Amino acid sequence: MGPEEVATMVAVARRHYVEGVSRVDLARERGVSRFKISRLLAAAQEAGIVTIRISAPAGIDYELSERLRETYDLRRALVVPTADDVGVAEALGQVAGELLAEIVTADDVLGLDCGRTLLAMTGHLRGIARCEVVQLTGMGGQLGRTSVDIVRTVAEANGGGTTHPVFAPIVVADRRTATALQQHDSIRATLEQYPRVTKAVVAVGAWPVGEGGGLSQIPPLIGPAATEKLAARGVVGETCALLYDARGRRVTGLDERRIGITEAQLRAVPDVIAVAGGAGKTEAVRALLRAGLLGSLVTDAYLARRILED
Secondary structure, three states, X not given: OOHHHHHHHHHHHHHHHHOOOXXXXXXXXXXXXXXXXXXXXXXXXXXXXXXXXXXXXXXXXXXXXXXXXXXXXXOEEEEEOOOOOOOOHHHHHHHHHHXXXXXOOOOOEEEEOOOHHHHHHHHHOOOOOOOEEEEOEOEOOOOOOOHHHHHHHHHHHOOOOOEEOOOOEXXXXXXXXXXXXXXXXXXXXXXXXXXXXXXXXXXXXXXXXXXXXXXXOOXXXXXXXXXXXXXXXXXXXXXXXXXXXXXXXXXXXXXXXXXXXXXXXXXXXXXXXXXXXXXXXXXXXXXXXXXXXXXXXXXXXXXXXXXXXX
C-alpha cells in the first residue's frame, strides 16, 4: 500500500470508529459508494491499522454463556466462574439478583420458587422494580428460609409490591389434604394468579441416589420409601416439585399431593429463569433443559462445561 491509500484508510477508520460517522455519511463526504467505504474499513482491519478489542466486565464467562445459550436454544444463559462447584449459591444468587434488577418491570408479575440459591438471590435485588410477587409452590426448607420468606424479602426489596403467598407445604400427605388446602380462600387466591405470571425464577432440585441427599427439598417431605420408589421410576431432578427423568420426561408421582403451579402453567410463563449449580446438580439441570421447561439459566462454569460435553 502506498502512503495515499494508508492515509485514506486511517482517516476513514478514525471518522467511523472514533467519531461515530456512519458509512453512508462517509461515502457522501468522499464522493464514493458505501461499499467502497466498507472495503476500506475491512482492509484497514486486515492491515492491522484497526484492531478491535472486546473488554467484557468480570463476573461472567461470556464465551461459555453464549455456547450454552446456543446449544440449548435458551433466551439467555449466564455462566458464573467460581472457585469450585461446591459453594456456588452466593455467586449465582448475586448474578440472578442483578439480572432481575435489570429485566423486571413494574408491569411484571414475578413468580418465585424456593431454594437456597434463590434465598441468596434476595440479598442482591437493589434497584428491582416494584411489581407483584407470586409464590409458585408451597413451603419447603427450614423455618425462616422458605418460599414465603423469599417472596416477602423480594417484595420488601422492590418497595412493597403486592405479594401472593402460599401458607402450605409443597407436598402434603394425600390428595384429600391437597384438595382441601387448594380450596382454602387465601391459597386459592394465589393459585388463581399463576396464569398472570410473566417471569418465573425457579430452583432445580437433584434427586438423591443412595447416601448424600440434601440437593432437593422434596425427599424430606415425602420420606425415604416414597423417595426410593420415585427414584426407581427414573427421577433425577425437579423444579417446583415437578419431577423429571434423565430424558426430560415428566414423572407424575406427586401431582395429586402438590401445592403449586402446574407444568402447563409453568410452560405458559413467557420467561422461566432457572438458577442452579454446584456438584450433584448436573443430571437434574440437563433433564430440565431436555424437557424444554427453562427459557434461561444462571449456573456455574463447572456445571455448564459438564452439560455441554453431552
